[in-house]
Amino acid sequence: MAPFGKIYSYPGNYRVARTLALAELNGLEVVLDPDFQMGVTNKTPEFLAKFPLGKVPAFESADGSFHLTEGQAIARYVADSGPKAAQLLGADPKTRALIDQWACFAEQELGMHLLLPVRMTLFKIIPFDEARYDQCAANFERALKRLDVALQGGKKFLVGDQLTFADVMVLGPLSLATKVLVDAEMRKAAPNVEGYLKGLLEIPELKKAFGELVLIETRVKA
Structure with a gap:
């Protein structure tokens, strides 16, 4: 692989895993900056000169000429x-629109409702609030059921008959949600999703980036 760029981020960020998987699929060398420290590196003048909001993930091209933020x-x-x-990304307008639809769904329906429970439990950076947690869980389950409907009939991919950006984007938040929020009870309400995830993680490039699928029996709380 030819050097393509590097990403600044903290370990275990599913937004980074998505990019690394796509890089593998495209034969591009994208690496994580080994010296990055969250809350330290991204507050330095050097970092802020490239990425003014100090947000991660942040991407820098191999030659240092191109900088990009937002996962x-x-x-x-x-x-x-x-x-x-x-x-x-799709070879025609309708296919591209469907892929974009699912990419937006991944961010707005899955990622958004996963964020608060993760901050309460795994990261413990905000106090646990059961009412807010349960509301996020209900919203996430609603989105999961929508995904389940799209996968009916044994579909392996969301758009067409091959892997697309849509699947990689959806896999990102789901790969974390199955470790925290999507317990056995929620999986029963969306029976097609588990098989879909297992199928995606049989693809070598995705498995390398995301690792093994973890399925919890009971959701994680404080």
């Missing part, structure tokens, strides 16, 4: 920069 934008740029761009 979805970084993932899309990497998806569009290699030989599998047409497959991943």
Whole structure:
């Protein structure tokens, strides 16, 4: 692989895993900055000169000339920069629109409702509030049921008959949600999703980036 760029972020960020998976699929070398320290590196003048809001993930091209923030934008740029761009992003307007629909769904319906429970439990950076947690869980389950409907009939992929950007984007928050929020009871309400995730993680490039699928029996609380 030819050097393509590096990402600044903390470990275990599913937004980074999505980009690394897309890089593998496209034969691009994208690496994590080994010296990055959250709350330290991203507050330095040098970092802020490149990324003014200090947000991660943040991407820098191999030659240092191009800087990009926002996880979805970084993932899309990497998806569009290699030989599998047409497959991943769609070869016609309708296919591209469907892929974009699911990419937005991943951020707005899955990622958004996962964020608060994760901050309460795994990161413990805000106090646990059961009412808010349960509301997020209900909203997430609603989104999961929508995904389940789209996967009826044994579908392996969300758009067409091959892996696209849509699947990688949806896999991101789900790979974390199954460790925290999506317990056995929630999986029963969306029976097609588990098989879908297992199928995606049989793809070597995705398994390398995301690791093994973890399924909890009971959701994590404080």
